[in-house]
Amino acid sequence: MQNSEAMALSAALLAVAGGLTQRINEGVIARGFDGVRPAHGFAFTRLAPDGATVTDLAVHLGMTKQAASQLVDELVRKGYAERRPHPRDARARLVVMTERGWACTRAAEEVAAEAVREWTDLLGEREVRTLAEQLLRIAPRGPVRPAW
Amino acid sequence: MQNSEAMALSAALLAVAGGLTQRINEGVIARGFDGVRPAHGFAFTRLAPDGATVTDLAVHLGMTKQAASQLVDELVRKGYAERRPHPRDARARLVVMTERGWACTRAAEEVAAEAVREWTDLLGEREVRTLAEQLLRIAPRGPVRPAW
DNA sequence: ACCATATAGTCAAGCAGCTTGACCATCACG
């Protein structure tokens, strides 16, 4: 395969990913969850289902724990999460989602499902399913810097 | 298709895209092009092959023209691009890539091709080709905010 | 030919989100 084909694939991949990110973010905001950024969604995926510490979040999001702590401040201030004492470590705090946080993630799921449905219209359900399988197989393991 | 499947697909897509972005950036830096950011790569794709104005770049990158102008300042300072007078509009300036800029894009192509080759090892060439075709078909048209 | 408006670009100031550095409280282990 030629370099130019690799670039076309890469460009398409990044365009689809960027468009999806943008669309989910806008859709969630349109459903009344204002002030959310894509990074919050990535945080939610780590917070669910059992909560996480600030350090966990920092690793997951590929940022310093100070930045993660500031992000949690923001989530708490906006009512999406809260800090609870950690059951087994008095130094740590367990960050958990509030009901509003859960509602926000459900909204994000709905918007994502809507986008995927359009892809199904274009490609067919079978193709979308294989697309998902292939992406899962080539997805890097471990914490990936979300980069948005 | 259920919402959870849509989220799995979305997460995989974003993980692959984030990993690819990170990898290309690191690979390009490792080849001696220091100080480049992913946004520069997106700028390069618009600059090639005939150059572009600052306003073109701003639309392409989904940012204000002031930000695009600052980005061009940076590219010029680092030797990747230069400003030339626009042939048909005395207000505008044509931003074109230098030889170093071209070398940098070739390096990015090599790194991307390397990543795609690994996907081919995992999925097979035929599957990667259909993956590319499917992504091209669902890629949003027009300027997409790169989001990194 | 002229003027009104639109467009290309820059300068300047401000801000959001991240970083680095320093620090305290608590844990884990010799």
Place this chain on the structure above:
DNA sequence: CGTGATGGTCAAGCTGCTTGACTATATGGT
């Protein structure tokens, strides 16, 4: 039980973006 490691926060600074204001040139109606 003390010593280094770990979880978290505070404070300051930086980078890349934004908004606002401005100049120079182009465009189009009269």
